[in-house]
Amino acid sequence: MSELRKAMNDQMLLKGFSERTQKSYLAAVRLLAQHYHLPPDKLSHEDIQNWFLYLLKERHVAPATCRAYLHALRFFYCHVLHWKKLNTGFSIPKKKQQIPDLLSPSDVHLIIENAASLKYRTAFIICYTCGLRLSEVTSLEIAHIHSEEHYLQIVQGKGFKDRNVPLPLSTIQTLREYWQAYRPKRFLFPNRDGYKPISVASIQKSFTQSKSRAGITKNGGIHGLRHAFATHQLRAGMPIHQLKTILGHTDLKTTERYLHWCPQSGEGGRSIDLLQDLLEEKPDE
Structure with a gap:
């Protein structure tokens, strides 16, 4: 497996796969080989x-896990072993994505106020006020914060794209x-x-607990x-093309899905300080 592993690693590097994807793809191939106690290049389509x-x-x-394994094996057999096609005889339908319920400003305020610590509170605030994906929050480095210029530098976001997002004064x-409390180094x-x-799972778990409290x-x-950020900014008048850039979307259609919550979204051309709004408005009684 060592030579095959090296060949697979090389191909994944050439494709620009993230470290997380590389590990998951290698794990899938390893599970298959362990099941049959044979090198993966000795297995057939039927196996x-x-x-x-x-x-x-x-x-x-x-099914979602099997789908991930299928993607990994297709990559291995087609890009490393150069099979023309991986014929498994079946496909796993993609699960219909459930749109989360929209969090109101009052909901967001309560969740932030119930955070377990200043660390998690700050992570929640950045997710909401900057519209970041959780993986982008955990990857943030001190060097990515440009407080004087009021922006965050998102390095290698989804799709390996860099972008800058506005950093509101209240978030700064x-x-x-x-x-002052933690003095993080990198x-x-x-x-x-x-x-x-910090792991994605750690912040996600803390968020679930805060929401419950x-x-x-x-x-x-x-x-x-992130959904709340997008919707609340549209309602405040942010142009959808500006929101698309902040969110890091490639296709405008991805951003337009938020319009069903904003039938009368404006074109005011401004980005509001969502945290400041929360501080000025108390949660509903």
């Missing part, structure tokens, strides 16, 4: 199909308070050893803060 049937019927592995004030939100970023029963995880 691979039977492995997926085993996962679904006997191990009750989630929160970051300064956080800095990553804004380091893990316990201080040298690597706040009594918010709407569905959706921390990505709901």
